[in-house]
Amino acid sequence: MAVGPRTPVADELAAWQNRPLDAIWPIIYIDAPWIKIRSGSVASKPVYLAVGVDMDGCKDVLGLWVGDEGEGATTWMTVLSELRNRGVEDVCIVACDGLKGLPDAVTATWPKATVQTFVIHLIRASLRLAAKQHHPAVVSALRAIYTAPTEQAAEQALADFTAPESGQRYPAVVRTWRAARNEFTPYLAFPPEIRKVVHSTKLIESINARLRKTTRNRGHFPSEQAALKVLYLAVRELITPKARDVNHVAAHWKKALNQFSLFFEDRLNTR
The missing domain is CATH 1.20.1160 (Paired amphipathic helix 2 (pah2 repeat))
Structure with a gap:
């Protein structure tokens, strides 16, 4: 990733990208919308996006990463390893697309996780x-x-x-x-x-829609860092405490959480 001058937003982004995460997550959604970045020539690159649903049934954007041209399971392995290194010890369900090799990357990171195609x-x-x-x-x-x-x-x-x-x-x-x-x-x-x-998939799609709206009129970004700063600002409102009520997964989350606890036995009781 290209490194540019430090700015307050860049510092905030770096702190957010490296913040500790909860150890246990009932479900994490992963996806990769695309943006255009100029690196010599303009190229489309995937933005690796991870959205978790915490024990209270609220979504949290766990991170954004700009990858190379072409979405790949190898890069996803790097992303998932970073989440693990930031404290994610176990995930009950990882919901994702059908990218070849991605299920292996998930189970290599969290052996007990159930991989579920969208x-x-x-x-x-x-x-x-x-x-x-x-x-x-x-x-x-x-x-x-x-x-x-x-x-x-x-x-x-x-x-x-x-x-x-x-x-x-x-x-x-x-x-x-x-x-x-x-x-x-x-x-x-x-x-x-x-x-x-x-x-x-409303959780992940609502964020994707926010990212598309942000990038639609820009054409392309001059660098990966510039793209990440803009995308981070676009989702920042979704990860603030005041947004937790509107980011609740379901009106009956407690019922769902009870079923998670039963279906996945005692894995959620280590909180």
Whole structure:
């Protein structure tokens, strides 16, 4: 990362990026929106973003990191290791996209963590592969999979979707869901209260929307440090104590937390 003159914002950003974190997190969402940075020429680079849900059911932006061109599991390993070094000892669920190698990076960092692919990402990826006039039918078929009460019922719903009419029309959709099976299956074992928290990506998407709004009219940034300062200022309001009420995950978080404690046994009781 390029180092420029120190400013109050730069000092604040450095302190925020290195602050200690809670040891235990029920869930952490990780994603990588893209921005444009000039380094000789203008290039698109991923911004590695980690958002945690703490024991009180409030979200916290754990960090922002600008990576090289092309999102990679190796860089994610570095990011996750930094979170561990800042105090994160255990995470119950890490929700992420289907990047190859990312589940291995997660389990290498937190061996007990359950890796869960974003359900909404699977749905959106499927709709990109389907003709618009068929979206209602595809959505209905996919809903039967991700709302199935058991893994067996989900397998049957997927088998129904792979029947000749749909399976031959959209083989890439079928392949998408089968390829994500290992990281999607844990979702089916969660009780409803945990499913609601995992299924919703409003937390991460609201922050992504804030970042997109911030960067939309800028075209590109002159350096990684300049980008990080602007992005940090964009999310700062989300990580202040006064924002905790509006950043609450769910109205019934205590019910969800009770289910986390039961489902993951005593891992949350080490707080």
